[in-house]
Amino acid sequence: MGHALHDRVAVITGGASGIGRATAVRFAEEGADVVIGDVQPGDETLRLVEKAGRRALYVRTDTTLEADCDALVAAAVAEFGRVDVGVASAGVSSAASDADRVARLESDAGHVTTLSTAAFQRVMDINVTGVMMTSRALARQMLAQGTAGSIITIASTAAKIPIAGAAPYCVSKAGVWMLTKVMALELATTGIRVNSVGPGFTTTPMWDVAEDSPSHQWAMSITPMHRNGTPEEQAAACLFLASDESSFVTGQILHPAGGQFTD
Template sequence: MGNALEGKVAVITGGASGIGQATAVRFAEEGADIVVGDLAPADETLRMVEKAGRRGIQLRTDTTSSDDCDALVAAAVSEFGKVDVGVASAGIATAAGPSNVQTRAAGERATHVVNIATETFQRVLDVNVVGVMQTDRALARQMLEQGTGGSIINIASSAARIPLAGAAPYCVSKAGVWMLTKVMGLELAETGVRVNAVGPGYTATPMIAGIEDNRPAYEMAMSITPMNRLGRPEEIAATCLFLASDESSFMTGQLLHPAGGQFTG
């Protein structure tokens, strides 16, 4: 346990499970108090935060609602007096729920662009792009008002750079998160507010639960993962910690890939 975020306050969307939860816990271990925004209850996350010796609160948050995003940041300020770090981790793989890799492995073409319904495509963009933008905007406005800088971290994906047949909504949305990160990083570069992104590869989270028991899906994922294993949420959280801490103080507008070697070629 270190003190890289000692005295900091971190707001994390999607913090009830997966990468968001692992990041909340790691940040708490490094000294931060935690504010979780999620549609799902985050009681387990808060128990782990408190076990790490820090305080945490949760607020039911739909990131597609700008009012919810603003309320989440306001709750952080009301409880802790400020916001130093934000992690936009809330996201979905598909409008229907199953992960992209499992849908693709089933050999179905219903999710190809020529067959996909507009509302299905739109739903993923609403959550993964608009939701991240509204989260970032609320965080940045507060950080600018404070005048003390801050770090915003967006969870993108290696799919921001790898086209996956049958996963257009997800790939396009994560590419959008990447570009949003670059634009906001540029816009805020002189303010002390840094904006970076993390693009994980295939990671053992609820989003791809059961993939190891689905042989075609697992083999498809491993075919583009040279390390030949799934990432752990804690490994993604460690990358988020680097971007949240002063160790990355000269970095903004960047996308880092803890992805098992997917971009070695």
Template sequence: MDLPSDTPAASRTPRPARVAVVTGSDSGIGRATAVRLASQGMDIGITWHTDEEGAHRTAEEVRAHGRRAALARTDLSRLPDAAGVVEDLARELGRIDVLVNNAGTGTATPFVDMEYETVREVIDVDLIGPFLCGQVAARRMIRQGDGGCIVNVTSVHEHQPRVGAAPYCAAKGGLGLLTQVMALELAEHGIRVNAVAPGEIATPMTGQEDEDVRRTSRPGVPLGRPGDAREVAAVIAFLASEESSYVTGASWAVDGGMLRMGPQAGSHLESDAWRRP
């Protein structure tokens, strides 16, 4: 949705192609998001940590839509330097209009057994990394002077806890509140900031990549199945578009209704299995 302009069409300077940087876009939600944004006319900065081949596959799909792709390896546990990848990609592609903080990691270890190194890595990758990447992107957007959009990929565990995922839940909850602060502070610069909170999505992280989600039963989810990465990407793409030009500071759950179950889910459990990760 374009807002009215008093500038005659013939005298307007054509705006360059929009550029999005999507962290962790070598697979899963990141890849689906990069491809979806490319299909909407954006050039894409792709980051990867261990799967270089996957990053190149993402780039091929982006280029198949006629868009440019730039790739860079980064390890968000190596901070603060790793956050510089956002500026590197923006420089290579000429600008940055959208940052999608998607890269993440998790745990399945009881709280009392958690090692410090694991806690530190999860917090760095899932919270401090997006914080610093967001700073880099916002500073560049402010210099550009024409606004922008940041989408932080959190989780349903931004809102609800999970046994065995203490640092993950702490990081995602923190990222949710960070999103709200960023939205308040960056609004005066025309930069919108929102979160997307996926539930169980068929990705490498859940061991379900390329699975037909409609053939997988999830009785505890109202829609009865896991989600597809492209369903998350569609919401991210909406938040990155002018169609959501009056939306900032919000968290969008993409979870098949999982969060709405609340205490009802607990009251129907028939064993203590939930106590073990």
């Protein structure tokens, strides 16, 4: 266990599973108390954080609701007195189930010409507006405290790579990346840093595909390291951006993505 986040308070949306859970555990191992916001039960994440020797709080949070985003941060302050770090990890790949999404990537069923407006809007509501409202609530609290802080959004390599059949996801993640840059500029003189992690293909409930599937084979064709990443590898990138090791870094996106981008 390290001390990179000793006695800091971190709020993580989407912390019940995947990258959010791994980040919560890593932050706890580095000395942070953690507040988990998710629509899914957070019992397992709470157990792992407490196993790491830190305090944990779960707040049921629907990030598409402004009141929930504000209440999550308020609950963190009520329990721990302040917020030092925020990770906006809640997101979806599509309005459909993950299995349906993979099937659509292997056909033309998800193309814009056949895409419903409601399905597109649902992804925007969660992935863009939800991240904005989460980040806004975090920034407002940090400003009220008068303290420095770090806000980390979770984007994707899909913020920069167009994927046929995945317009809602690609557009939403590009929006997250631009939101991150704008907020970083707006807050640059306050001590509040805003950065993004843009994962490549990572083994999570959102990307759980068989190695012999066309989707996996395509993914590996654009991943030079020819493997999926792990949630723990994404959490390590979040830790860097959350810690003082990145004190002069803002408005940037890190891509733990197995070499998808080499420029």
